[in-house]
Amino acid sequence: MIEQERLPPYLAYLNPEQLKAVLHEGSPLLILAGAGTGKTRVITTKIAYLVKERGISPESILAVTFTNKAAREMRERAALLEPSCERAVIRTFHSFGSWFLRRNAQALELDSNFVIYDDEDSASLVQAILPNLGKPECRRYASLIARAKDYGLEPDSPSLATLIRDDDFRRVYSLYEERLRATGNVDFGDLIRLPAKILEKDEVIARRTKQRFRVLLVDEYQDSNVAQFLLLQRLFSPETYLCVVGDDDQSIYRFRGAEIRNILSFASIFPGTETIKLERNYRSYQSILDIAGDVVSRNSGRLGKTLRATRPGGAKPQLALLDDQDQEVSFCARIIGEMRAKGASLSDIAILYRTNAQSLAFEKEFPRRGIPYRLVGALRFYDREEVKDLLAYLSLLLNPRDEIAFRRIVNKPARGLGEGSVESILDKAAREGLSPIEACRQSQELLRGRGKAGMEQFLGLLDRATALLGTMMYQDEPYSLSDGGKRSTKGENSDAKGGKAIGGDAGSASLAILLETIVKESGLVGYHRDQDEIAGTQKLANMDELINASSLYPLASEGLAEFLETIELDRSFQAGSDAELKDAVTLITMHNTKGLEFPCVIVSGLEQGLFPRDDEEGEDLEEQRRLFYVSLTRAKDRLYLSACRWRRIRGRIIETSPSRFLTEMDPSLYEFWKLGASASRPQAGSFPRRTFPATQRTAGSAGASLIPKAGSYGSRPLPSASSLASNRSAALTGSKSSAQAETGPGASPEWKRGQAVYHDEYGRGSVIKVSMTESSGSLVIVQFETGKIAQFFPKYTRKLERIKD
DNA sequence: TCACAGTGACTTTTT
């Protein structure tokens, strides 16, 4: 053990628990790391420590995460501490699975040049098997299959029936597997399941692998699924040092097969496990952790942690109970305005919601109010039709057996190869054991007229593309992915053992040439240009974007393989430069915020029926509560919560009540959001204490007009949304109309130099400068009597009031 | 093969 006072600097930064976790060795280790407790620092430091101080070779370390972003960060930070850590295998679970599978594919008689099918491809495969099924039904089966694979279940697993109660499922799953093997490709689930299978049945590979990886580190362990657990178990040997890091309170992916029991039972599955808790939170004020801790304490199945803030105090979170979504947007706009006025960057602010549909209200209104926003998630670049089309051409070049890619593009753009022709070609392929492409070459007699010409054109295109790629396109020679070094800026790990150099004399020619050729000669350009003109889409631009991305890879089949693998496994790429969006508010689903943090967080839509849904009970409810917990702990400085009494859901306006997560909360932990004192005179009156415990604290700001609607509201522990919101609506509506019509108190004509003002926080002052901005109305710079100078967009703040001298 | 209209469905989604 290293003496405390002689710690190298990179260890000296750690707190005692973190240090203990880094120095720990021997038994399996479970690090329970709460939100914001420096989890990544511990893992990366541990990797560096093992290499630097313990003489572990970096190659023998395997660290797995769930997201590419996390993997990238871990890789970079470990390498910063110890450059040789670059040789450690730090990857996502799936990327590791793919890496392993390509190296050991022969153990399952699989080609190592497989392409990875995404969910949509899987659904298409089901569709190919069961042509009579509707598309939604195919998707359902595909997702059930994915779930079965998450649980490590095979078509013949006895327990399959307990997971999925559909009599046909076993048959569909079995057919799917057969058909998938025929394409030579794999799906996401296979990237976990198949490596586990190889390790189980091939002793030689298993021994070699266990000898290689002496250290296993797993991040976000609470979100691992059963299949991932099985893989881990098969990588584990008595000589392996196993360390998992996670937070049971942040397990939010149950619906995709994440098994919280993995972390809850870790210690009992791996005997001798030592558990270290990291509870010192460096991110949030104590006031935020208090409310988050209160929320999650209501869950039963927990290991139990209490976060302590290193930043004591902090403003109490504010809860805004509003009338409807329009008010919610106004509310957010006001918070944004206030933050802006305080000099915060818009990128410091995030608005969180449960479902993607909820972003719409913000998206519609923010541009009108001059608020730039950045929408996270939503429609992913690689899920777009035109991108998938182009990728399908590429997949087909790499693997001519790819039936799904073939179906997708053989007649796209239309070449006169209708459903009948395609099916007869695929029939022939199946009967004679040919790839679809080979079947095409041999089936020209089946076609005539337009179809015949179309087929010639199609095959001609593939031939030219193949020629461009150079050699050995259809040969079975195994290649090794990225062994020969990196060309990609995406930073895939290269195998430390090294491998043969990438062959071919591609010179500096890039893959972009191939993509351009395909796009032009296939007619995709014309096809999508038409669509662009009709629907105002960005399809051409998106294809350009993809071509652009491909230019980093060499024009060779290996380059193509690497390009596809990178894309298949890291789909986070967003088209369009984000430089212009640097200063923008983040709109994001609660799920997508995991691992992120923002100085200011607004959690919106906290209504019963929406979050949680009314049908969520038991384990589901606990998961939603964890999701709420995750959302709250994203906030560093300021936290706002909002709920609407009336919410438009699917075109219907529905009366709601506040989320049970709010009503069950300790009311002393938050404040009701109130307008600046300058905005409206608080009126007399208060809520009946019996029904509203928080009244005492907020009576001053609570309004007069308690509207006792529909009786049921009277007995709620929280006031109805309307009772509070009705006080606010005037002010909010006011701010809204001023924003839209430029006539309200915030409008520009009335702001002049020398105007005396009063500010809610800074007191009296005088305007020293007024300037106009295009999007946000006038910008007013004020010198206060305190000497402070601050700038405001009157449009966004009501804290600034004009007064007479 | 395509364009259109009518119907129904609708959480979350690291890979």
Next chain:
DNA sequence: GTCACTGTGA
């Protein structure tokens, strides 16, 4: 309210 799927008709 929106979108995507489905079936119809040209």
